[in-house]
Amino acid sequence: MNCIFxxxxxxxxxxxxxxxxxxGYAFADVNPQAPVHxxxxxxxxxxxxxxxxxxxxxxLGHLLWAASEIARKKGLENGYRIVVNTGSDGxxxxxxxxxxxxxxxxxxxxxx
Ligand code: DGP
Numbered sequence: 001m002n003c004i005f006x007x008x009x010x011x012x013x014x015x016x017x018x019x020x021x022x023x024g025y026a027f028a029d030v031n032p033q034a035p036v037h038x039x040x041x042x043x044x045x046x047x048x049x050x051x052x053x054x055x056x057x058x059x060l061g062h063l064l065w066a067a068s069e070i071a072r073k074k075g076l077e078n079g080y081r082i083v084v085n086t087g088s089d090g091x092x093x094x095x096x097x098x099x100x101x102x103x104x105x106x107x108x109x110x111x112x
Contacts, residue, residue, distance in 0.1 A: 005041050005096035019070050023062050026070055026101075035104030036074050040067050046097040048086050067101045076103035083111075 007013040008027060015027040018038045029037040040063050046052050052060055064082065071080045080103030085092040 001045060003045055003096050005039075005094055005098065006045055009041065009043055019066060019073075021066070023059055024066050026066060029100070033100075034102040034107065036071075036076060036080070036101065038067075038070055038074075038101040039098045040070070040101060041096055041098040047095045048092060048097055049084050050086055052097065063099055067099050070101055071103060074103065079103065079107075081107050 004013065008015045009025045017025070017027050019026040019040070022043070024040055024042050026038050026040040029039050042056075042059055042063060044059075046056065049060070067082045080101060083100040083102065084090075084097070085100070
């Protein structure tokens with residue numbers, strides 16, 4: 001499968017790791033939109049949250065927990081945002097499920 005995030009997770013494409021465990025891998029976004037911009041992805045290939053199965057509910061919760069853990073370690077005590085772009089209307093450009101953790105500045109709402 002020609003998935004850029006699978007290649008990053010396998011170490012075939014370099015990335016800046018932020019956190020990793022047996023279920024997920026988190027790395028710095030190559031095009032940061034905030035002082036802290038981390039992507040949290042499952043090690044197994046899931047194309048989007050829309051493709052996640054009932055059996056993968058615990059994995060989804062784990063990724064959300066990992067994002068909050070990274071936020072704590074990054075000292076984002078003023079707050080942060082976790083985003084899951086999904087599909088073309090949602091602005092998803094990489095078809096491997098990932099959470100964006102954004103923080104370190106005031107984030108506008110609603111997003112564009
Ligand atoms: P999304 O639009 O939600 O699918 O976000 C994809 C993000 O992935 C986008 O913010 C840029 C980032 N990205 C794309 N290619 C690479 C890469 O090769 N390395 C890293 N670190 N980030 C990437």
